Amino acid sequence: MRHILVYGDSMSWGLIPMTRKRLNFEERWPGVLEIGLNSADQHVRVVEDCLNGRRTVWDDPFKPGRNGAQGLAQRIETLTPLSLVVVMLGINDFQSMHQHDAWLSGQGLAVIINTIRQAPIEPGMQIPPILVVAPPLPHTPKGAIAPKFAGCEEKSAGLADAYKEVAATAGCHFFDAGSVVASSEYDGVHLDADQHLILGWELVGVVSSILK
Template sequence: MEQILIYGDSLTWGIIPNTRNRLAFDKRWPGVLENSLKAQGRNLRVIENCLNGRRTTWSDPFKDGRDGSQGLAQLMEICSPLKLVILMLGTNDFQSSHQNTAWMSAQGTAKLVQVIRQAPIEPGMPLPEILIVAPPVILAPRGVIANKFTGAETRSIGLADELEKIAQQQSTLFFDAGRVTEASLIDGIHLDEDQHRTLGEAIAGFVAGKSII
């Protein structure tokens, strides 16, 4: 059985926009990915590690543990052997407590790639492939999270392009979620249930096409 680790934030955790509720596993995109690949005859397991508010490499001034570079190497040890690691982070880099640009956020993802590749996994275990997924474009934030993301739709412009450059430089795979779905119109940040399904099926097709699993 092959294992896929998905490392993300609330977009992947499956928060229902404008609530604190969560979609069931088979409704959020990692579950759709797993079920889609299994339906194609792949023997695999998807491991989710998704934390609401997680940044790439920055801390949250109000909540502990949101720096995505902290603990990632140990997570690699815990979950190995892995065939694939999927990174979908960056959205929270543009919370109003930060003044990051798209370039700066993409450098954060580059650091995560290096952490994965330098993790002290057991001797003889393979280094996994890495897939960088650019999150959907941030729309004008609204609802209960509007203040938290004030101005994010402007500061995040160009993130997908910058992440694609990182993927090329670091020789990883790249997928732009914005090419198949937009963010929820309810809050401008997260994904609705149908958008989770669309994204999960699209990434399943991409992974299958690359013959990774």
């Protein structure tokens, strides 16, 4: 059985918009991906490491542990051997306390990629390939999260293009989630359940090609 790590934030954790609740494993896109791959006789286990509020490389001034680069190398070491690492981060880089743009978030992504590749895995074990998934861009944030994400639409403009360029330069696989799904109409940031289903099944084909 091959293992795939999904490294993400609340969008992959399965936060239900306008609530603090979580979708069940088989409803959120990493679970849909695992089910789809196994139904195609790929024999995989998808390991989720998805933390609400995780950035690429920046700290949250109000909550500890949200810097995505910190502890990542040890996470890779712990789970090795891995057949693939799927990284879907970025939206939290544009929270209102940060003055970042898509280019800066792309530079954070580059650090994440290098951290994965430089992890101290056992000699002879494969450095896993990386699939960068650019998240769908946010709409106007609504509800309780609105102040936290104020201005995120403008700051995140061009994110998919920035991530695609970083992935190409680093020799990573790339998929633009915004080409198939959209952020929730309810809170403007997360994914509704139907979008998790669509994204998971779209990634079945992408990941199958990588694993082959």
